[in-house]
Amino acid sequence: MTTTLTTGLARLADPASRAHPYPLLRELREASPFTDPASGIVVVGRRADCETVLRSPRVGSNRLGAGITKVPQQPNLMNLDAPDHTRLRRLAGKAFKPRVVERWRPRVRAIVRELLTDIAASGADGVDMVSAFAYPLPVRVICEMLGVPREDHPVFEKWAHSIAYTVDPQLVPGELTTEVERNVEEARAGFVGYFSRLIAERKREPRADVLSELIAAEEGGDQLDERELILTCVLLLVAGHETTANLILNGVLGLLRHPDQLRLLRERPELAEAAVEEVLRYDAPAQMVTRIAREPFTLGDHEVAAGQPLLLLLAAANRDPRQHHEPDRFDITRGDPGHLGFAAGPHFCLGSVLARMEGAIALDAFAQAFVEPKLDEASLHYRPHVAVRGPDHLRITFQAVRLDSLPAAGPAEESEAAHG
Amino acid sequence: MAERQWEVTVDQERCAGSGVCVAVAAGHFVVRDRRSHALSPVTAPDDAVLDAAETCPMEAITVRESGTGTLLAPVE
Numbered sequence: 495m496t497t498t499l500t501t502g503l504a505r506l507a508d509p510a511s512r513a514h515p516y517p518l519l520r521e522l523r524e525a526s527p528f529t530d531p532a533s534g535i536v537v538v539g540r541r542a543d544c545e546t547v548l549r550s551p552r553v554g555s556n557r558l559g560a561g562i563t564k565v566p567q568q569p570n571l572m573n574l575d576a577p578d579h580t581r582l583r584r585l586a587g588k589a590f591k592p593r594v595v596e597r598w599r600p601r602v603r604a605i606v607r608e609l610l611t612d613i614a615a616s617g618a619d620g621v622d623m624v625s626a627f628a629y630p631l632p633v634r635v636i637c638e639m640l641g642v643p644r645e646d647h648p649v650f651e652k653w654a655h656s657i658a659y660t661v662d663p664q665l666v667p668g669e670l671t672t673e674v675e676r677n678v679e680e681a682r683a684g685f686v687g688y689f690s691r692l693i694a695e696r697k698r699e700p701r702a703d704v705l706s707e708l709i710a711a712e713e714g715g716d717q718l719d720e721r722e723l724i725l726t727c728v729l730l731l732v733a734g735h736e737t738t739a740n741l742i743l744n745g746v747l748g749l750l751r752h753p754d755q756l757r758l759l760r761e762r763p764e765l766a767e768a769a770v771e772e773v774l775r776y777d778a779p780a781q782m783v784t785r786i787a788r789e790p791f792t793l794g795d796h797e798v799a800a801g802q803p804l805l806l807l808l809a810a811a812n813r814d815p816r817q818h819h820e821p822d823r824f825d826i827t828r829g830d831p832g833h834l835g836f837a838a839g840p841h842f843c844l845g846s847v848l849a850r851m852e853g854a855i856a857l858d859a860f861a862q863a864f865v866e867p868k869l870d871e872a873s874l875h876y877r878p879h880v881a882v883r884g885p886d887h888l889r890i891t892f893q894a895v896r897l898d899s900l901p902a903a904g905p906a907e908e909s910e911a912a913h914g
Numbered sequence: 915m916a917e918r919q920w921e922v923t924v925d926q927e928r929c930a931g932s933g934v935c936v937a938v939a940a941g942h943f944v945v946r947d948r949r950s951h952a953l954s955p956v957t958a959p960d961d962a963v964l965d966a967a968e969t970c971p972m973e974a975i976t977v978r979e980s981g982t983g984t985l986l987a988p989v990e
Contacts, residue, residue, distance in 0.1 A: 549933050580938050584968045591973050832948065840937035846971055
């Protein structure tokens with residue numbers, strides 16, 4: 495049994511598992527909670543247990559130096575505990591509140607329309623949805639929100655992929671990571687240099703963007719120091735790059751593999767928001783998160799020791815039959831938001847409202863615009879990342895792109911220049 | 915004169931049950947049936963409650979001064 499489970503974590507780490515992790519996640523969930531003997535990590539996969547751990551005051555997120563992640567993390571919103579976490583979350587969260595996000599709806603629609611226009615104009619009968627649709631949408635949105643000039647976007651892509659490794663758990667002790675570490679270091683140095691320059695620029699000439707707001711907080715004194723400011727910018731930018739792109743891609747994939755659901759969404763566009771919830775449950779972009787026990791506690795009949803790392807398999811919990819009826823069925827009419835796609839507790843996804851909006855607009859547009867879309871199965875390829883999981887190539891073929899079927903442009907659907 | 919009490923409300927339509935408030939302001943909120951509830955709708959002033967209202971990802975929590983109804987959090 496023990497051998498099988500250890501092998502299980504190694505299999506999860508293996509990029510070959512990336513395309514179809516769910517049978518393995520089911521095995522791990524049903525065996526959980528258990529302590530992996532090789533790594534000492536407590537593996538948690540059942541929905542109720544995951545929720546208990548995420549919400550428990552006995553569990554912390556400050557795992558800096560604990561060796562849980564493949565590459566050591568830097569202090570940011572994801573790995574701080576109160577009171578620093580609360581202070582940073584108050585500041586960074588302002589931009590992602592429902593009322594603020596709602597103002598971006600016309601702009602998100604406009605970007606989606608631009609991307610689809612480009613695809614239509616190419617005249618091709620197929621397209622890679624990663625590079626032409628799912629990735630550029632959230633990147634443009636988060637960069638415009640932050641105030642990062644568009645011509646600088648391409649340089650971030652590689653850095654963002656590298657930084658995304660820092661949330662990958664070290665599933666196999668001693669796993670060789672030299673190259674990954676080198677890339678992460680390069681990305682960190684690149685981002686720090688980049689944002690230092692941009693911050694200096696904005697200090698001279700503030701604009702109406704999130705960066706200028708955060709700078710104002712930094713200059714205001716005790717709210718935020720310069721290092722926190724830079725690391726917060728990096729986190730927002732990377733989180734905005736990776737997770738939402740994967741949400742859109744996992745949605746596109748789910749709809750293409752379940753043509754009845756795609757037809758349903760085309761006929762009933764009002765299901766777009768429910769479809770996003772189902773993607774967050776059925777094929778969550780954030781597959782797992784790590785935590786650390788601050789005090790000993792009992793999970794079911796399993797004793798967790800103080801200081802023990804925990805691996806929460808959110809993607810397994812989202813398919814727990816104790817919570818969800820027929821959990822392996824993709825059903826956009828489920829109307830059951832009881833997933834852990836955004837986790838829970840103090841670190842509940844900061845950008846959930848924006849991610850939901852972008853996801854719903856993108857999936858609705860995908861369903862409406864593409865005529866006879868088909869998945870090119872052979873093209874589907876996943877990034878090696880295990881925690882923030884998603885495709886790096888997903889080609890579809892189609893007969894046409896119908897721009898007239900997209901929702902009417904909103905009143906504020908103006909040119910990009912207005913948003914700087 | 916004694917300091918005025920605060921009124922804490924959680925909009926059940928907006929609440930997503932994230933539980934950020936429970937972590938930020940321990941003892942003031944509880945998540946039941948996927949929704950947060952204020953344990954004491956009227957409470958003595960405590961900055962943690964303002965933190966909870968400001969960090970709520972759904973802007974579901976409102977804190978007002980008792981009697982005057984002045985909005986204390988969230989602020990725009």
